[in-house]
Amino acid sequence: MKKVKFCLIGAGRAGMVNARNFEFNIAESEVVAVVDSNLEAARKAAEELNTNDYYGSFDEALIKSDFDAVCIGAPTFVHCEAVVKAAEAGKHIYSEKPLSISLEEADKMERVIRKNKVKFQIDFMRRFDKNFLRAKKLIEDGAIGTPILIKSVGRGPGLPPEWYADLKKSNGLLAEVNSHDFDSMRWLIGGNFKQVYALADNFKLPQYKEKYPDFYDTAAVILKFENGVLGVVDGCCPATYGYDVRVEILGTEGMLQIGSKQAYSVMVWNKDKNLISEGNQSWKTLFKDAYEEGARHFVNCILINSEPKVGIIDGKKAVEIVIAANKSIKSGKPIDL
Missing domain, CATH: 3.30.360.10 (Dihydrodipicolinate Reductase; domain 2)
Structure with missing residues (x-):
């Protein structure tokens, strides 16, 4: 069975709620890498999520780990940078809300998502x-x-x-x-x-x-x-x-x-x-159940190539x-x- 492989960006509370669903509660997905600017937080999260790959930057993860999608749980002011880098690398994107700080950032994110034809779902659970x-x-x-x-x-x-x-x-x-x-x-x-x-x-x-x-x-x-x-x-x-x-x-x-x-x-x-x-x-x-259902919906959209019910326009x-x-x-x- 094919599994969708995720890289978690941001190992805080919201990020870990979704990462645990992708790793433990959804059979068709797994977490294979963790990124956090606090390397110790990344290490602890990676240990819990059964992966050896943890990094202090997303750039390093893109070079060293193989994954299909990202789960963004980092603070709002880094969402735009993370989304753009993920989309340009061909990675599908599951993002915590809010989408961005400004409408200019949101427009940029939409353009790069559509250009690279990756799936995007915002976590309006x-x-x-x-x-x-x-x-x-x-x-x-x-x-x-x-x-x-x-x-x-x-x-x-x-x-x-x-x-x-x-x-x-x-x-x-x-x-x-x-x-x-x-x-x-x-x-x-x-x-x-x-x-x-x-x-x-x-x-x-x-x-x-x-x-x-x-x-x-x-x-x-x-x-x-x-x-x-x-x-x-x-x-x-x-x-x-x-x-x-x-x-x-x-x-x-x-x-x-x-x-x-x-x-x-x-x-x-x-x-x-x-x-x-x-x-x-x-x-x-x-x-709890809504977060799991939202994550499962996103994984299924990737597997069957359908569009998520809640996307970039909603964000x-x-x-x-x-x-x-x-x-x-x-x-x-x-x-x-």
Whole structure:
């Protein structure tokens, strides 16, 4: 049986979630090389992933290892360079979101991907989650009539790394956390963004205020789609209490909700009349199956030569709305797309 061989670029949390799926959970794929600027991190990841090949640079991996595809889990500000090098080497590309820092980078990535005819999938895992898929089908079947308003909550629990606080390297919370909200909203209601108005502030991380004056940890975004649907995104990181993902869609004939605050359907009702349940704490557990299904889909696309369901255009649309929202935050005005 032919296996798709992967090189992991970036051995951090997101990269390792996908790499473990390619190595351990999908029979048709394996990880044969690991790249990380921290060579010790690369060595430890390679040991876990059953490969002897680890490097401090992607250039070295391209010379010394044989692989078919890359899995990019490195920070956003290196995505463009990694994608361009991979595509020019004829390697298929599975990339963590956000796609890029700028639309210019995104355009460059699209050109090189199309020129070299390699497969590209961005890791918008909600599109492979059974609950989001069920909601999509219900909307298409008319279960709530015509959608008129969509609200999405996306809050991450922990303190982000310092590079994330520099909007020149990350585009901030709306990119690093809420890209998923923007993509899933656009996908669920079947329309592109038309206008955005956003407000944001730094409420939780005063240590960043002087060095990174543009940094924000909480944002409220109002959207209008080309098909007339209205939208709201509520984002925060660090939320501290848990990983909170919920979507509500109002239609002309009903409403639909996706997501739950509870990690499990088990709840304790005790003698003190308290209801006790455990909240979601990590994206890695909440979307465990979705990450695996997304990775499996990409491997299958390579093997049967088909196009991934979520690709470069979807990544670009998310970058576009994030940049527009950040412009709105700075200007205090709505931005047309």
